[in-house]
Amino acid sequence: MANNSLNNSSVISGNQSERLLSKEIIFAQVLIGVFLCINFFFISTFFRKDVFYTSMRYILFAETLLSDCLFLILASVTLLLGYFRFTLPVWLCIILFVLSSLYSYVTPVTLTAMTLERYVAICMPLRHAELCTPHGALQLILVIHSISAVPCTINLAIFYSAASPTIYTQRAICYGEMFVLFTWQGHFRSAISQLYCFIMFTIIVFSYIKIMKVAKTASGENKKSTWKGLRTVILHGFQLMLSLIQMWSVFTEAAALKVSPVLYNYIRYFNYVTFFLTPRCLSPLIYGLRDELFSLALKSYASCGLYRK
Numbered sequence: 001m002a003n004n005s006l007n008n009s010s011v012i013s014g015n016q017s018e019r020l021l022s023k024e025i026i027f028a029q030v031l032i033g034v035f036l037c038i039n040f041f042f043i044s045t046f047f048r049k050d051v052f053y054t055s056m057r058y059i060l061f062a063e064t065l066l067s068d069c070l071f072l073i074l075a076s077v078t079l080l081l082g083y084f085r086f087t088l089p090v091w092l093c094i095i096l097f098v099l100s101s102l103y104s105y106v107t108p109v110t111l112t113a114m115t116l117e118r119y120v121a122i123c124m125p126l127r128h129a130e131l132c133t134p135h136g137a138l139q140l141i142l143v144i145h146s147i148s149a150v151p152c153t154i155n156l157a158i159f160y161s162a163a164s165p166t167i168y169t170q171r172a173i174c175y176g177e178m179f180v181l182f183t184w185q186g187h188f189r190s191a192i193s194q195l196y197c198f199i200m201f202t203i204i205v206f207s208y209i210k211i212m213k214v215a216k217t218a219s220g221e222n223k224k225s226t227w228k229g230l231r232t233v234i235l236h237g238f239q240l241m242l243s244l245i246q247m248w249s250v251f252t253e254a255a256a257l258k259v260s261p262v263l264y265n266y267i268r269y270f271n272y273v274t275f276f277l278t279p280r281c282l283s284p285l286i287y288g289l290r291d292e293l294f295s296l297a298l299k300s301y302a303s304c305g306l307y308r309k
Contacts, residue, residue, distance in 0.1 A: 024269060025083050031273065032076045035281050039065045039072075042284050045301050051293065056132035056140070057121075058294070060114045061287045063141055067106040068280040074100050075276065081174060090167050093174035098152055100176075105148035105196065107280070111236045112200045113140055118229045119207040122214055151192045158185055197240065204237045235286050239279055246275040 043065050045052075052058040078096060081088070088096075121128045159179045172178060180186045211233060215226040249271040256267040288294050 025079065028079060028269075028273060028277070029076060031277055032072045035277065036069060036072050038281065038284055039069050041301075042288050042298070043069070045288075045294070045297050048301060049297055052297075054134050056134065056137040057114065057117055059134060059137040060110055060117065060140070061294075063144070064107050064110050064114075064287075065284065067103050067110065070099070071103040071107070072277070072280055074103070075272075078174060079272075085173055087171040088174055090170050090172055090178075093172060093178065094156070094168075096174055097176060097179060098156070101152035101155070102145070102148050105151065106144060108196075108200060108240055109144050109148050110141075111239055112203050113144060115204055115207045115233050115236050118232055119210055122226050122229050123210050151189070151196070154192065155179060155185070155189060158182075158188075200240050201237070204233060204240060208233050208237070232286065232290075239286075242275055242279040246271070246279075249275055 043062060046058065046062045046065070047053065053062070074096065078100065080086075117132055120131055124131075156179070159181060162181050177186075180189065208230065211226060211230045215230055253264060253268050253271065257264040288298060
């Protein structure tokens with residue numbers, strides 16, 4: 001997942017004749033721009049009401065928005081660098097790699113944390129106020145970033161131990177695979193990504209089963225709220241599934257490369273748009289438009305305060 005992010009952000013490889021058409025690059029940039037505008041609008045709405053930044057659920061939602069914004073900005077920068085074949089000092093490529101790697105994990109890990117928050121709210125309602133405080137949310141964000149940084153730290157440690165000290169001052173086209181010096185290192189990196197995905201999906205399934213049991217015994221408003229939380233967990237599972245497909249996209253790209261370099265570029269571009277960019281627009285749809293309180297705030301903000309309910 002980590003190196004895939006930088007690889008697919010670069011997208012372009014090979015000779016000039018093998019590059020994607022500029023209209024496809026423009027489409028990707030427009031898509032990134034639209035998603036960034038949506039996310040910035042949601043972030044500005046988040047800071048307009050006290051109830052949002054004093055609730056763990058909304059704080060974690062804002063965390064996914066900020067993470068997605070940083071990821072999209074990095075995707076745009078590395079896409080253009082790869083397309084125009086700009087070279088950068090390797091030390092600067094390392095910084096891009098670290099940030100791309102980190103924020104490719106932050107969003108799915110945060111979604112898993114949000115699922116656990118829904119589990120506590122529905123299955124442990126008496127302890128929800130104690131466990132899910134604003135201060136606790138900030139501590140959880142620190143833990144999320146620490147967990148997300150582990151794969152990148154391991155990859156860089158291997159790279160530092162094997163690379164020549166003079167490489168950091170050289171210039172190169174930035175792409176994720178430049179930090180994979182050994183075949184086993186690539187396999188190890190994939191194993192870490194699969195381990196993360198397995199743990200996240202296990203948490204999603206566990207939360208789903210527990211919430212389902214509560215939903216069957218609930219009644220009235222509690223039943224309605226429980227089923228809504230259950231649908232949210234299912235949508236989180238769908239987002240994590242996209243992340244899992246993103247991880248396996250490297251294998252489809254390798255198969256396409258054996259057929260044709262042109263096919264490889266188009267498969268890589270399809271994976272980039274479908275599995276790297278598209279999931280970044282799902283968080284606003286899931287939490288922004290589906291959440292009644294946040295949706296009302298959005299409508300009021302968008303209509304300059306004229307909308308009331």
